[in-house]
Amino acid sequence: xxxxxxxxxxxxxxxxxxxxxxxxxxxxxxxxxxxxxxxxxxxxxxxxxxxxxxxxxxxxxxxxxxxxxxxxxxxxxxxxxxxxxxxxxxxxxxxxxxxxxxx
Numbered sequence: 001x002x003x004x005x006x007x008x009x010x011x012x013x014x015x016x017x018x019x020x021x022x023x024x025x026x027x028x029x030x031x032x033x034x035x036x037x038x039x040x041x042x043x044x045x046x047x048x049x050x051x052x053x054x055x056x057x058x059x060x061x062x063x064x065x066x067x068x069x070x071x072x073x074x075x076x077x078x079x080x081x082x083x084x085x086x087x088x089x090x091x092x093x094x095x096x097x098x099x100x101x102x103x
Contacts, residue, residue, distance in 0.1 A: 025033070
Protein backbone atom coordinates (compact mmCIF):
# COMPACT_ATOMS: atom_id res chain seq x y z
CA UNK A 1 0.00 0.00 0.00
CA UNK A 2 2.82 2.37 0.83
CA UNK A 3 4.41 1.91 -2.60
CA UNK A 4 1.11 2.02 -4.50
CA UNK A 5 0.35 5.68 -3.76
CA UNK A 6 3.74 7.04 -4.95
CA UNK A 7 3.59 4.79 -8.03
CA UNK A 8 0.12 6.05 -8.97
CA UNK A 9 1.16 9.63 -8.30
CA UNK A 10 4.18 9.23 -10.59
CA UNK A 11 2.02 7.70 -13.30
CA UNK A 12 -0.42 10.62 -13.10
CA UNK A 13 2.41 13.13 -13.36
CA UNK A 14 3.75 11.37 -16.45
CA UNK A 15 0.28 11.41 -18.04
CA UNK A 16 -0.19 15.08 -17.27
CA UNK A 17 3.25 16.01 -18.60
CA UNK A 18 2.94 13.93 -21.80
CA UNK A 19 1.55 16.77 -23.97
CA UNK A 20 4.41 19.06 -22.92
CA UNK A 21 6.93 16.36 -23.82
CA UNK A 22 5.38 15.76 -27.24
CA UNK A 23 7.31 18.56 -28.87
CA UNK A 24 6.30 21.08 -31.50
CA UNK A 25 4.18 20.38 -34.55
CA UNK A 26 5.76 20.38 -37.98
CA UNK A 27 4.95 23.05 -40.57
CA UNK A 28 2.91 20.48 -42.52
CA UNK A 29 0.80 19.72 -39.44
CA UNK A 30 0.26 23.43 -38.77
CA UNK A 31 -0.81 24.00 -42.38
CA UNK A 32 -3.20 21.04 -42.26
CA UNK A 33 -4.69 22.39 -39.02
CA UNK A 34 -5.04 25.85 -40.54
CA UNK A 35 -6.82 24.43 -43.60
CA UNK A 36 -9.20 22.41 -41.43
CA UNK A 37 -9.98 25.48 -39.32
CA UNK A 38 -10.69 27.57 -42.41
CA UNK A 39 -12.96 24.87 -43.82
CA UNK A 40 -14.86 24.61 -40.54
CA UNK A 41 -15.25 28.40 -40.41
CA UNK A 42 -16.67 28.45 -43.96
CA UNK A 43 -19.16 25.69 -43.13
CA UNK A 44 -20.24 27.50 -39.96
CA UNK A 45 -20.66 30.76 -41.88
CA UNK A 46 -22.83 29.17 -44.56
CA UNK A 47 -24.99 27.30 -42.04
CA UNK A 48 -25.46 30.51 -40.03
CA UNK A 49 -26.57 32.31 -43.19
CA UNK A 50 -29.05 29.53 -43.96
CA UNK A 51 -30.45 29.69 -40.43
CA UNK A 52 -30.73 33.47 -40.59
CA UNK A 53 -32.54 33.40 -43.94
CA UNK A 54 -34.90 30.70 -42.66
CA UNK A 55 -35.69 32.87 -39.62
CA UNK A 56 -36.37 35.88 -41.83
CA UNK A 57 -38.71 33.82 -44.03
CA UNK A 58 -40.53 32.43 -40.99
CA UNK A 59 -40.92 35.88 -39.46
CA UNK A 60 -42.20 37.32 -42.73
CA UNK A 61 -44.71 34.50 -43.14
CA UNK A 62 -45.86 34.90 -39.52
CA UNK A 63 -46.31 38.65 -40.00
CA UNK A 64 -48.32 38.12 -43.18
CA UNK A 65 -50.46 35.42 -41.59
CA UNK A 66 -51.01 37.54 -38.49
CA UNK A 67 -52.48 40.34 -40.57
CA UNK A 68 -54.99 37.93 -42.13
CA UNK A 69 -56.18 35.89 -39.13
CA UNK A 70 -56.69 36.05 -35.40
CA UNK A 71 -53.90 34.91 -33.08
CA UNK A 72 -53.86 31.22 -32.28
CA UNK A 73 -54.39 31.81 -28.56
CA UNK A 74 -57.44 34.04 -28.94
CA UNK A 75 -60.64 32.83 -27.30
CA UNK A 76 -63.22 31.33 -29.61
CA UNK A 77 -66.24 32.08 -27.41
CA UNK A 78 -67.25 35.17 -25.52
CA UNK A 79 -65.92 35.40 -21.99
CA UNK A 80 -68.69 35.61 -19.41
CA UNK A 81 -68.24 37.15 -16.02
CA UNK A 82 -70.26 36.88 -12.83
CA UNK A 83 -70.44 39.32 -9.94
CA UNK A 84 -68.40 38.52 -6.86
CA UNK A 85 -70.21 36.77 -4.04
CA UNK A 86 -71.41 38.95 -1.19
CA UNK A 87 -69.19 38.77 1.95
CA UNK A 88 -71.95 37.11 4.02
CA UNK A 89 -72.73 34.46 1.42
CA UNK A 90 -70.22 31.93 2.84
CA UNK A 91 -71.19 32.10 6.54
CA UNK A 92 -72.63 28.61 6.56
CA UNK A 93 -69.44 27.01 5.27
CA UNK A 94 -67.06 25.25 7.66
CA UNK A 95 -64.05 27.36 8.49
CA UNK A 96 -65.85 30.61 7.74
CA UNK A 97 -65.34 33.46 10.14
CA UNK A 98 -68.22 33.83 12.63
CA UNK A 99 -70.14 37.11 12.54
CA UNK A 100 -68.95 39.81 14.92
CA UNK A 101 -71.13 40.26 18.03
CA UNK A 102 -73.31 43.35 18.06
CA UNK A 103 -72.36 46.05 20.54
